[in-house]
Each structure stands twice: as C-alpha cells, then as structure tokens.
Amino acid sequence: MTVTIIGIGLIGGSLGITLKESGFATRIIGVDARPENLHKAIRRRLIDEEMSLPEGVAAADVIILATPVDAMLRLLPELLDRVGGKQTVLDVGSTKELLLDAIDEHPNRGRFVACHPMAGTEFSGPEAAVPKLFAGKTCVVIDGERSDLDALDTARRLFTSARMSFSYLGRKEHDLHCAYVSHISHIASFALALTVLEKERDEQRIFELASSGFGSTVRLAKSSPDMWVPIFRQNRDHVLDVLDELIEQLAKFRTQLIKRDFDGFYERIEKANQIEKILK
C-alpha cells in the first residue's frame, strides 16, 4: 500500500518508520508545510519521498492526517473533497468533537476513520520519531459506525500492524476521557514547572535536588505549545471541568495543611494510592 502522511512530526514520523517496518506500507509519501521537516524526514528515512498535498493525496491508498489539531480542522474537509471511493483517510488527533462535527454532512464522510493512537512522548518533530512508539498501546477509534466498513478495516489493519489494540468511543466521550487522562496531566505539569521556575532562581540547585520524582512529574512540561494549545482550544470545556476539580483537590490539601488535619491528609493519600490498582 502507498501511505501518505500529512504532518511529519513525532506521530507522523513514527508511523512512517513503523508502517514500513511492519510491511503495511510499501511506499511512504510525506507532506508537510515546513520543508525542513521533510528534509529531516527523508534524511532519517521516515518517508520515501515528499509531495505537495494534492499530489500526495492522489497517489495514496491511505492518507494519515498527523498535523496539530487546528490544522486538521482546516485540512480534513479538503482531503475528503479530493478522495475517491477506494481511498481511506484517518487522523491521529487528540480531540474529536469539533473535527467530526465539521464533516458530519460531507458526502465522503464514510471514507474517514477518526483514530487516536494513545502514544507519545514529551518531544516533538521528526527528530523525535521512533519505531516502537505504538507497540502494546491502545488506539481509540471514534464514531467508527460512521465510517465505511472497508475504510474501518484498513485503519484497523494499519494500527494492528503497529501492534496496537483497540477501544471504541463516541466523540464527546473520547474528548472527556482525554481531558482526564491526558490533557489535565499536561496542565498540571506545566503549572508545576512554572511554580518551580518562578520561585527557584537558582537553577543549579533545582538540578541538583531534583530527584527522579520531580523529573517524572514535570516531564510533560517539555511538551510543545504548537501541539497543545490547539488541543486545549478545541477541548476547552471538558478541560475546564477537570481543571476545576484538580484545583479543588489541591485546595482541600491546602485547607488540611492550614488546619493541621493530618489524619484527613493521610486518608486522602490512601485514597490516591488506589490509582496503583488501575495503572501498571
């Protein structure tokens, strides 16, 4: 199969290597608004060749949209205008409600499969692409019943070749869940980094004292604003709900410290420990 990837960053680039290695793709075409991304991607062999968007779409069996989510909102209707009845379009974005609302009535809606491979790192760009990013992780398929059966089947075979398993959600449900398990973690991490940067002027000290605990909690604070601001924009309402809850939980710890209610503090840590049962 010929696969055209639009947006050769961490996810797009990693899919390029992975699908070539798995044998799903015989030819990977890259499309990107930034020529330097395409040059790096060719040098790193993430893609076989570069094309313009119209050429890349015309040449592909499968088109993967892997740009930031604001660009997806602009590009997806155009892609669906261009594809024929045997081509499959899929995306890999972190927010779905606005994207799917925008193409509900498109005559080629069935050719599109909304996908969210739950995999990533705090790094971005083609230089961050790695082959085993997806193995063992979950790919969420959103509103799968709105896709043509053969398109859905192609998307499933593609992510199966990347060794992912599947989960199925509606668009609202997906965006809410992601606000909880992904988007809020990033905001917490950004806020923690800002807290420390604000108060700790002595950077050498932070570095020396930052045991691995701090490092893992602020790891996500290195994440790119180009990727994340469009996600927070599109998922604003759900993220606000979850953020209110997080601030409330922190305010409760604050009140317990002020009142020296350490028994209550203990109970709430015990409750938080239950996250262990859920996460590996």
Place this chain on the structure above:
Amino acid sequence: MTVTIIGIGLIGGSLGITLKESGFATRIIGVDARPENLHKAIRRRLIDEEMSLPEGVAAADVIILATPVDAMLRLLPELLDRVGGKQTVLDVGSTKELLLDAIDEHPNRGRFVACHPMAGTEFSGPEAAVPKLFAGKTCVVIDGERSDLDALDTARRLFTSARMSFSYLGRKEHDLHCAYVSHISHIASFALALTVLEKERDEQRIFELASSGFGSTVRLAKSSPDMWVPIFRQNRDHVLDVLDELIEQLAKFRTQLIKRDFDGFYERIEKANQIEKILK
C-alpha cells in the same frame, strides 16, 4: 565497619545492600519496630542480622536513622544519648529544621551528620529495596559545620561508596528547596490521582486510555502516607507557600481558558518548557 540501620524500608534496605556491595560495611545490623520488615530484610539479604535498638547502637561504628521523619524526631535524641565519641550517627530524612532544632544543644551533637540522599521511588518497604538506587544522585549534607570533622568524613565516605556526589545547605534552605522540588510534586500527583478517581468511575477506561504521560505524572501518587504525612507535617509552612503558588499557576491557566486567551496560554507553556534546560 559495622553499620546499624534503624528502619529497614526502601532507603534503609537499599543502603544495606549498597554498603555491603561497596565494601564500606563488613556487617549490617537491622533495627525495626516491625518484625516482619526484619524477616523480609534478612531473607532478601539486605541486613546480616537483627538487634534491638540499644544492642544495635552499642555494636555499631555507624548508625543510620532511616525511619519516617516523625520517628526520627523521637529517636535521634535517644541515639545521641547512647553513642560514644567514636561513633557516627546520620539520618536520611526529607525534612531537617525540626530535627536539627531538637538536638542543637545536645552534648553529642557533633557525632551527628544530617544527610538527605536525593534518591527514591514511589514504592516503600524492604521489598522495594534495590542496590543501585543512589548511584549518580546527590546527597545533601545539612549544617555540616555543626558535625565533628571525623563524623562528617565518615558520612562522606559512606555516601561516596554508594557513588553519590554532595551538596551543602543550611536547614531552612534545605527544607524550602525540598518543598519545591520534591514535596509539591507529590501533592500534585496525589491531587491528580484523586481528580481522576473522583470523576472516572470506569476504571478499565482509565487504564486503556492512560498513555505514558498520565502514568508518569501520577507515578508519585502511589507513595506511602506513612512516609509522607510526617514530612508534610514537619515542612508544613514551606509546603503551604509552594502549594499556594501551584494553585495560583493553575488558576491562571483556568482564567486563560475561560477568557479564551490562547496566546497567553501559549506564552506560559513556552515559559514552562524552560524546565527542559534544567532537567536532563
């Protein structure tokens, strides 16, 4: 040297293996209020033998206090009552101000070296002990000028054998820095876990959707309340200052979302990204 470790948990147990392997200790004696910890520690060869506290102190060249910090506050004066002029006592606790205030006037103050090896994991107990926990990390020595030179030298040789480097701080400075780089990370992680547990009743879903990002941010939420509540109790004032700042940073993100000020949101993420320059 004979080393007696009081409190055979993650840190005490890991020191047991490490100091035996490095050759610093020829004999490791374990003291613990919980007999099952001693049994596990002997079975896992973290210690050579168990003793009562008075016996263990009498037999040792070096005594390491590795209990939760509330027990340290109770035990340290007793240890200093018992030791002679050639023995060295050190602790490995995460808070120092109250502990050091309590022994400032003790006639054997010089035999004590306040240490904080900045190493740990979210797990606890002797079953969590591992040999390479300390290698490459920093050990902070607090108010080192108050220790006898030979005691300080012994403590430095001990942690050098565990392949740690050193940093030197005053007690207030230490507790404030730790509030920033360690204690607040734990509170943020507990709060995030509670946020998700509160709202997401469908545990299977969290598990499926939790990509590695969420996992690393809530990793610390598995940490033991027996260890952490005494730390928050002793470092309450500094932790409250930092917690206020964290809540303030989150509230700013909230206001930016409400006002749809995504340019401001972008700028603050860019600022948070600077943490990358500090952390490896």
